[in-house]
Amino acid sequence: MAVQVDDLPLPPDEPEPDPDGAADAEKADILVVDDLPEKLLVFRTVLEELGQNLVLVRSGADALREILQREFAVILLDVNMPGIDGFETATLIRQHRRCRHTPIIFITSYADEMQTARGYSLGAVDYILSPVVPEILRSKVAVFVALYQMRRQVRRQADARAAVMAAQAARRVAEANDRRSAFLAHASRMLSGSLQITVAMNALAGLLVPELATLAVVLLCDADLGAGEMLAASGQAGGAALQLSTGREARLHEQVRGALHDAAHTRQPVRLDPEALAVLTPAAFGLSAAGETFPPLRRAQAVPLVFGERVLGAVLIACSDVGESGAADAGLLEELAARAATAFENARLYLVLQREMLERQAAQEELQRTNRRKDEFLAMMSHELRNPLAPIQTAVQVIRRVAAPHPKVAWALDIAERQLKQLTRLIEELLDVARISQGKIVLKHETLDLNAVIAQSVETVQPFVDGRRQALKVVVPQQPAWLLGDVARLTQVIANLLHNAAKYSPEGTGIELLCWLEEDEAVLSVRDHGIGIDAALLPRIFDLFEQGERGLDRAQGGLGVGLTLARRLTEMHGGRIEAFSEGPDRGSEFRLRLPRVGRVAPATGQALPQETAMAPWREALRILVVDDNHDAATGIAAMLELEGHAVCTAHDGEQALSAATTHRAVVVVLDIGLPLLDGYEVARRMRAQPLLAGALLIALTGYGQSEDRQAAMEAGFDHHFVKPADPQLLLACIRQWSRQQAPGGAGERRPTVNAS
Template structure:
């Protein structure tokens, strides 16, 4: 069958079968080789049983041709040993012998021999018998190879099907993940999940969520459409009978899953919680993230064995999406709640600031006539009566104290609204400290306290707002004086070093409680007070100190060893750059801008020819100011509303107008604009007298045509000085050489801007 004919090509080496020839006689081996070489197979020739055993261990043979009688290990023993190897247990063995009795033949066949050939051999018989076993071996090898190939093909096809299924599952799950994660609205996610399940996995499904992020549960059922082009049917809630039954089934199944004795499903890894359970209506898959059960998914009457790995993975991704939606909903609710709280706080803060500003304005209105009346009484010779003079002094001090409280309230409102703008210049802090001492001296003297001031002999320069820094010094000293008892000691120290400027105010008074110390700079914060409130105040002074110091890029700290141990306030301010230090002192300019500067300047005797119009809807304020100006030598008139003021200016043409902003009907801004429009009033002095003193109020006053902006209660002496200074400047301007109208207007505007800056400082 596989013998080679003349001209045939022998098979490749890798396709040839191995034939083992075992004989101790060389001549016989030569005969066997000659006879069998026509088969075209691989002949392996050995001369002993031991060599045969070695070859059997090395390779596999189609047939073994072996002599029975050999020295050493004979053929029968060699056959027995060959049969002991697993590889050669069934290899055909043909014995070649010159003599074979029945006993020997029986023994050979028992050892697995397939045939006996008597020697001398007949070539064709030997060749034919060997060929049969070679062909059988080759056929077995081919069948085995084909079986292996079929197994490999089957495995490849199964792997391909599994890969395709995994690919389809991965694509489906990826698309499902994108669809579910695309929206953070739980309601939208529920519809999308059910659309993925029906009718792909089941004709009906029910989804239940415990919390959608809006604080309530949600139940949604989806039924497959009756016709192909129709859309699925969604049923909200569980009002109908079917939804209630399915909902109850889902709840019961989830409780069973959560039970401690719940067993694992066959498809689940050992030791894990059961991922699903069967009910009378279908299969329930819980939606779980971590240890939190978000809800359940019920598949009713699946029409084929469900793809559980896909469903469980889909349930896991859906649970993550719903948890994100729940967290997002809770976050949105928290944000809305927080925003509402912030809006409430902002509204409360806005109302507080508006209240403080309005309170300051409303308090200034009665303060103005009181202060004017005090000055009128003083001018009318109250000094002749000691008791009346004392009463006037008391009233004056209390009005100034009340004015200070009102100013503090307004400053707090301004700082809270970010409306305080510093007028920064190079100032001498020693001069400012000296000016800050003046307002507190009466309080310190009244309590017989000792004030020790230590400052450098030379100037201490820095960049800042002089008026605001004076306010810092005054408030710190005022606070120390309030909380230090009679005959107490207050120390003020001003020093400089490379790190900056240090201002220290120390007292030996009541001290500060440890619990209060971190809050001493908080708004309206005060220490324990008795019912008599002998210290007074609103609890805003230190707040102003801290915020004004911070506006100057400095810091302020408070220290106290405890009650009865006194307190210490340390202000640190930055030093100016070298090029910011002036060559000469600017103290005179600061003195003019400081509080009380108007009253300290010598006043020239006014000319009665200067007519002044006072406009205020508060009759007491208007008339008291008019009386004081009359005592100062001015010709005065009073109007109580805007139209009357405009008409008076059109007829009487006063040179100076003191105009209240908060007039009823026509406000002061509109009145000022109309007065400025009158030709005879173009160069008159317009003074805004109002309870509103914020920067925006000053800007609007300037834009309306006012020259000066004064805040109630204005110092009557300062008003007299202001009018007299303007009158002298106006008189000097009229006596100079004639100028063009444009130059005169420009000078008037410049003077007006200068007055505005001087008063604002």
């Protein structure tokens, strides 16, 4: 809201002052309101050069008391004050007739469009951001002081003509302020009308030409916005329509391009010299003259577009008439540049957000492609690995039929069949996961009794449980628990849970399978007393290939797909599966919930534990075989027995150290990945014992990298074989070492034993 001079209050009639007091009588009163003493000191320092009377107060209430006692030429009012803030103080000031039209300049450290509009609605004549520029503040206050003194002088001299001229001058100033405020408000609306950078550039060009300049060039300097893109515009007031031209900055003349980059680099306006002005013609930007002729340009400057610490671009304006400076003053251009920089920053953030969304979308699509390729690979690998299983199974059966009865042959074929079944199970799990991921598994739904499925599942895993000397307790309802599902797949789910419970529980422990009926569900719980599940792993336990941390022994083995398969098959039946554990070594529980098609009462039942045992073999050179895989240890022992050696086996590090001393072994075939103590530590402790210091230590392990071989040598091993090792090479190594220990051999003779 602009203030016009003829609306300014006239001072009350006063007697003519004496000549000695004339100077004091000419001084105007200036009211400064701010709650901070240090800022009042700054205002005093800045304004005391005006030679006027400064009244400094620290609150709105004090300001209201002062305006009741005297009249002020201008009021400088801080917006943010405790108690009565600047806007409330201005409202109260306007309620007094004496100060209804007193010019108010708001001082603030922050102002947005809404706050500025409110200030002008209260009669503010200007808005100055803090910290203030002394020259600007002093000049603006001086204008209003001069206007006030002019009105007082007009009244004193009763010069009607002078009063009219002063009023007209003040009106022009007010109208200019009105035009400035309206222009900036319009500029803000135009620049913020879109988040597209091209639209913002066009809007800025339309604001500059022809209102403020005859020709304008907007150059982008920020990489996110497309550094090097430029827009040129030309036009004249009353001439043809605005002309625009876009392109790269390479089209610009070297001097023009240099001025724009200098402004962006220094963050300060840069004026063009007359030589550079000569090259600023519409034709240089692919534009035609607006009208018959294009007037020569008189002045031009480049202004940076800065938002915070980021330089977004620069704008060059050129004017053909020096008189245009009245509208395009430096302050107005700087404010317009600041608003344009805000609009450009919003457009940049929008572009960055769009780019990030596209990148996330591309990453998601790539992840989907990766998952699809993984599923295809699992399916292909499972099929390819399953192909050799049939001939292996056939070969085992042929050997059973044609080979002469022999305990070792029967034992070897038993091992082959057990390992073949394990390999088949792992491959089937991989294949099933791939099938489910590709949607290729179709359930054969039928009405079934969950008790029958449980019995079939227990039968499937009973040999594995018995082999680990574990007791399986089964409690099921007395009446049938009717479900709608696929018998084979539900058997697979329950057997998988039981197999996991047995695999991750120590030998000789108990496993419980409990089943009961709830309102609409049949619930099956498998509980063990094994290694438990870490809290960090529990939320991911059903993820594909997810397993807990394992040591070198890999005692539990597996691929980490069994639980994933169980969950997906359960979900295909409309059920869900949950995992519970109190932490490591506290056991775990897996609870399966399936929808029922009938209701029966729960009851209890039993299961019968069974035990199995293995006996060691002994033969001639005293050899110790250590492997946590019983079949692997027994197989190597049998092969060495056939050579006439006395062999014993151990299945963990502590057993190995004890057996090596008891058996007085001279050769130790030692696995690296052992429970309790790994093979490296066992080898180091054996080398520290006098009886084993000269023994032949052979590492037989699945860890076959060069660093693994180096670690084995440093631990005291003599040789390093990678599984599956060639039996003949292993035997040749032992025979060579034995020959070296014989009289005349290269090494010291080790004691041997005869076959017994």
